[in-house]
Amino acid sequence: MTTTKEAPMSPADSATSPFAFATSPLPLSATFDGGRLTSDGGLPWLGEADAALGLCEALAACIPEWRRGPVRHSLLTLVRQRVFQIALGYEDQDDADTLRRDPLLKLLCGRLPETETDDLASQPTFSRLENAPDRHACYRLAEALVEVYLRERERDGAPTRLVLDLDGTDDPTHGEQEGAAYHGYYRQHMYHPLLVFDADTGQLVASILRPGTVHDSRGVLTLLKRLVPKLRGRWPGVALELRADSGFATPKLYSYCEAEQIDYTIGLASNARLQDLAAGQLAQAQSQHATQQQEDGDGAKVRLVGEGRYRADSWDRERRVVFKTEVLPKGPNVRFVVTSRTEEEPLALYDWYVERGEAEGWVKDLKNACQADRLSCMRFWANQFRLLLHAAAYWLLDTLRRWLVRGGSARRQLDTLRLDLLKVGGRVYQWASQVRLRLASSHPGQALWELLAARSGRA
Secondary structure (H helix, E strand, C coil): CCCCCCCCCCCCCCCCCCCCEEECCCEEEEECCCEEEEEEEEEEHHHHHHHHHCCCHHHCCCCCCCCCCCCCCHHHHHHHHHHHHHHCCCCCCCHHHHHHHCHHHHHHHCCCCCCCCCCCCCCHHHHHHHHCCCCCCCCCCCCCCHHHHHHHCCCCCCCEEEEEEEEECCCCCCCCCCEEEEECCCCCEEEEEEEEEEECCCCCCECCCCCCCCCCCHHHHHHHHHHHHHHHHHHHCEEEEEECCHHHHHHHHHHHHHHHCEEEEECCCCCCCHHHHHCCCCCCCCHHHHHHHHHHCCCCCEEEEEEEECCCCCCCCEEEEEEEEEECCEEEEEEEECCCCCCCCCHHHHHHHHCCCHHHHHHHHHHCCCCCCCCCCCHHHHHHHHHHHHHHHHHHHHHHHHHHHHCCCCCCCCHHHHHHHCCCCEEECCCCCCCEEEECCCCCCCCCCCCHHHHCCCC
8 A cells, every 4th residue: 555544633733734623523723634535526527428438538639739849648547637727617727736636546547546646737728728828729629529519419329300409699798808898789899609509409519709790690600511421421310409599590591401302490580570570469469468368367478489481581492481479467578580481380499499598508607607608718719629629528427417417417507517426525545556535435426427427338
């Protein structure tokens, strides 16, 4: 054994000033000198998810080596350390200055916690790493994430139908980052990333950084012209469909989808002609609402869904438009979508369209749990690379979530998952032939560990 038993330290032994508390039966003092402890005992599960996906290895293979001569940290080690730290909730590069000594993080990045004295990388190394990729490297990295998606999506068999949820989101900026600009709708300086999710699985397909002032639909055709051939090349005959909000309602996108035989259902912003189209149904809904109030005083909402044909001045032809007219106690709510679908009844189609609201939860997971809005590098392509690193962290956490759901656990937000599964205190021991991680005995996440350990297909 390479470690020795550590005796409890007295207050006089402490190398740091103690933090004193007077709220317990005896005086309590706390110091940051516990030795080979980790607060992220669930980190091995991130390592297992990474091994199953081949994620960090795929990303590292796309990063240009900027260093000359001998190096202390391989590109794979750097990518793993950075992505693991983000997934654990340490999004700042500066966090590496202390976490580089964490015994479990060292182990999961390929270094023995005790006998290998070299620590992991610090903040200056990560700054150089994130500035290494140019636009070509970022393109290869984005392709690598798509390849991860393709492998994982077919793990249970090749899909016969794919629904892609498109979404643009705001990423506030607070400096002079290249490409950041003031956006009038969001009323802030920002980037404007384009995100693509698989509507059935919640898997992140693409995350593309865009300047702050671009329209929601900017770049979507370029992305689809690269993505669609990959999907059809992998799964010939797969049916493709798009869902998106009104920011993507452009005739170029409709025409592209129709030419490529891709179904679409996309929100439409209201205008006078669309309001005229729905006016009769809205009057009917208002009449029903008034009748309900007269008969029983019930102010419950009335919701009707209908359809019509509509052609905007910029369109080359008429298209099917489905509209919802809803009367609420606070007033009417009318919504429109344009669709290439022809067979579904209006109500069923509209209800299916509003299911895309689940994608907003996935966006929140990416931004809140994976801190994907921390794009503070000066260079645009460095921030694109950083967005892809945060997307990789999303992949790891989402993979663990899907494993748990398959095992019968409730679905969690990713920040809740991290707290329940990964944030476990533990002590790391290294012997000559193995490493032992002793975890907190009273942690409520033990049941989740047992579910993951019992999952089918685990080596």
